[in-house]
Amino acid sequence: MSQQQFGGARDGEADARNLKRLIGVLILIFAAVILGSTSTYVVQPGTRGVAVTLGTVDPVFKPEGFGFKQPFLTTILPISVRQQTRPMPAECYSSDLQQVKMEVHVLYRVPERSVVKIFQEFAGAPFDNLIAPRVQEALKEVAATQSAEQIVTRREEIKRRALELARKKIGTDFLEVTDLVIFNLALSPELESAIEMKMVQEQEAEKAKFTQLKAKIEADTAIIRAKGEAEAISVRGTALRANPDFIKLQILQNWNGRSPLVVGGSSGNILMSLEDLARRAAPAANPARPAAPRAP
Secondary structure: OOOHHHHHHHHHHHHHHHHHHHHHHHHHHHHHHHHHHEEEEEEEEOOEEEEEEOOOOOOEEEEEEHHHHHHHOOOEEEOOOOOEEEEEEEEEEEOOOOOEEEEEEEEEEEOOHHHHHHHOOOOHHHHHHHHHHHHHHHHHHHHHHOOOHHHHHHHHHHHHHHHHHHHHHOOOOOOOOEEEEEEEOOOOOHHHHHHHHHHHHHHHHHHHHHHHHHHHHHHHHHHHHHHHHHHHHHHHHHHHOOOOOHHHHHHHOOOOOOEEEEEEEEOOOOOEEEEOOOOOHHHHHOOOOOOOOOOO
């Protein structure tokens, strides 16, 4: 074999070895990536992780953030602990056997302490399997104790009582039902018309009562005012009878220095002061003496 052929064979063997080495490195990198991805986990904000290893559930949940787990053997399943709002239709019957339909929004959340228990003991979403049936049951029990009119006019009370009953049925240490919001109460058209007519009549009756009460208050006020004025007049009369000189004192205090006017004459249309009347009467009261006779 020539030297050129021998050198070419050696180069071919080197290339083959380099290719195998490159493939081995790529396989190791790929295995490392797979191993790293299966041995770590990330729990997103607002969720908690439940670790399951070969069918065994870890009793302690995984908090938010990054962590390590057994590769290929352990799976981390996220469970949301954020408050959620879910709508649901509700249908119930009142105490007077009237059908009432409504839409209810349920505000709830899964507490951390219940994450593992809910995953172990209940399948599916907790709202569909645990919350919705018990809220429906609570609404029906509360509605059965009220008439259709009371359900419409006392919506807030119905909601409060249904929420308390639903919490007792679900368990406050298990799931947290924050609030219930009732929308779109629907009754039969005939029943709605009857309730509206009754409410109008009650408003008119209240208005009539208010008018009567107002009139009575005004009459009582007038009576009290008249009694007060009568008592004041009586007190003044008693005071004047006990002190007759008080009238003279009042006249002197209010006199303006001029004589009062006197109305006289047969026709009652002569008006003059006392000074004018005295001057007119003076010549008649003091007639002039006749002149003495002269001496002869």
